[in-house]
Amino acid sequence: MQFLKRTHSCGELRPSHVGERVVLNGWVHALRTFGGVTFFDLRDRTGITQILVNDSSPDTVRQLVRQLRAEFVLAVEGTVRLRENPNPRRETGLIEVLAQQITILAESEIPPFEILEHDEKPLASEELRLRYRYLDLRRPSLQRKFLVRNTLYQLAHRYFADHGFIEVETPILMKSTPEGARDFLVPSRLHKGKFYALPQSPQLYKQILMIAGFDRYMQIAKCFRDEDLRADRQPEFTQIDVEMSFITREDIFDLIEGFTATVWQEVLGIELERPFPRLQWREALERYGSDKPDLRFGLELCDLTWLGTASQLDAFRSVVAEYPDGTVAGLRAPGCASYSRKQFDELGELAKKHGAHGMAWIKWSDGGAVNSPIAKHLGDGVLEQIRSSTGARDGDAVLIVADRWERCLTVLGALRSELGRRLSLAQSDTYRFAWIVDFPLLEWDDTEQRYVARHHPFTAPAEEDIPLLQSDPLRVRAQAYDLVCNGYEIGGGSIRIHRPDLQERMLKLLGFSSEEAHRRFGFLLEALRYGAPPHGGIALGFDRWIMILAGTDNIRDVIAFPKTTSGLSLMDGAPSEVSPDQLRELGLIINDEHSS
RNA sequence: GGAAUCGUAGCUCAGCUGGUUAGAGCGCUGCCCUGUCAAGGCAGAGGUCGCGGGUUCAAGUCCCGUCGGUUCCGCCA
Helix, strand or coil: CCCCCCCCCCCCCCHHHHHCCEEEEEEEEEEEECCCCCCEEEEEEEEEEEECCCCCHHHHHHHHHHCCCEEEEEEEEEEEECCCCEEECCCCCCCEEEEEEEEEEECCCCCCCCCCCCCCCCCCCHHHHHHHHHCCCCCCHHHHHHHHHHHHHHHHHHHHHCCCCCEEECCCCCCCCCCCCCCCCECCCCCCCCECCCCCCCHHHHHHHHCCCCCCEEEEEEEECCCEEECCCCCCEEEEEEEEEEECCCHHHHHHHHHHHHHHEEEHHCCCCCCCCCEEEEHHHHCCCCCCCCCCCCCCCCCCCCHHHHHHHHHHHHHHCCCCCCCEEEECCCHHHCCCCHHHHHHHHHHHHHHCCCCCCECCCCHHHHHCCCHHHHHHHHHHHHHHHCCCCCCCCCEEEEEHHHHHHHHHHHHHHHHHHCCCCCCCCCCCEEEEEEEEEEEEEECCEEEEEEECCEECCCCCCCCCCHCHHHHHHCCEEEECCCCEEEEEEEECCHHHHHHHHHHHHCCHHHHHHHHHHHHHHHHHHHCCCCEEEEEHHHHHHHHEEEEEEEHHHHHCCCCCCCEECCCCCEECCCCHHHHHHHHCCCCCCCCC
């Protein structure tokens, strides 16, 4: 198709272009007609320029402009001039283009929802916007997020290349090694009854690349996990995958802090303080009730386990008496003495949702009077002690939870996050990073009746804790670390096991028989026997980085074609049924009891 | 696997303890209008109240089921 090609984009014309003859290509954004004069806005990804049609425009143009509708694609030729009434809200607001010629390159049906310049009205439902994703993606606010995404791609390639990293692609079709998340499976046509798996992460391949001597590997890798979705979780997602040889944890921290600082400087113009603070996992839980704490506000938890003996309240006494790790802890809720019974009930419901049996509360009104459903079981002295321990003042409330150690703290952590939201304690343009270190290597799985790796089975135990692998496995710390920012886990990694004997021992501890371990991870165990360098790495959650950098709490805003929370792609209809022929070729039969 | 919540015009929503012909703003269509930029004025069109079943003299409204959106718990090495 022959058409008038643009000389400029829709975002670049300024008063310095006045008098120039220009051609713009773009979409009709909005039309305003006044009989004799018509304005319309032409939009492309760089911006919006106002086009003017008046009585000095040719008759053909004045006829044609009557047919224009929203989202038509045009070529407009005209002369740049200063506006009589500038629009300070727009970068091109000082100028307009007086149309001399307009060509309709494509018409558009009336769109099912408006494409808004500043999201100035309530957006159409996300369901509708996902169905017409190509229209939603025309919104400038969404396009900006993808520009941030593009910047992060470029910075990642450049930074890691500058630091001697080699990019290697690892397979998308790999062997299924489920240990943790469910695999997405792909049936093999050439080997009926056998399946490839999509990678949950390139973990094993990048370790093998270290054994192969690549030394420093990096990949912007697509990963897949067949688990339920969340506001910040999609079944396919992207991570910056990094692995290094002959290094310690400190080398990785230094490298990643440097990368983070570069990104924050380039994208947001913010200088980050380094080094990032470090929090032991245990400390993070005890102070913030979370292994990914939002450090933009304080509101630290307070241990009140002494209430297990000092109070008459059975809920406290029994937890401490029954469990060796029974814990009572409290959280000051500043200014919440004004909360009603109903508001405390809501917080109590939240606590229950996170597995607590209940939540107690005490409030001190401005005169200092105590109000609490449990006051009569505590006595004045105990109340005063709670108040001084938690630092509650007149006008504050204190929330108290009693349970086993981790449960107690994570419930209070959820309450802390909720208070942070309700009281607007976290500033949106502030970024607080930390490394969470010294995770436990293992945890006990009650349903499977065995130890499972908290990180993954290839994570090295802390050297000094190796003797505990026999005697007290749950106390073994892992050489694992997470990078957290503003309540999100945005990276995680570890120093890996590079000795085959230790790796075999680890798998045995996790309950794998020798045969089972070799059937599943044999290729890694074998490779480890041929000279594996000490190595470790990290994976950065690319999509979550964009969320934080672009200021959204919805991961679908930063993925071009995302799935709904039930895993559907509303635009193209995936997943879909396939033809009987396709199934036959693969040797698959659908069991109708489980379909539909 | 579980919980909460939503589904009414093209869009965003209102619609009370079940009761006449289901409303508003925006958008859309037509007309008017020479400086708007969320333009303005006048007129008009537009509804299987997600779908299926039930209760009732009567259901957008109550009940059951189902599909879909969102959020959360479990899950996410």
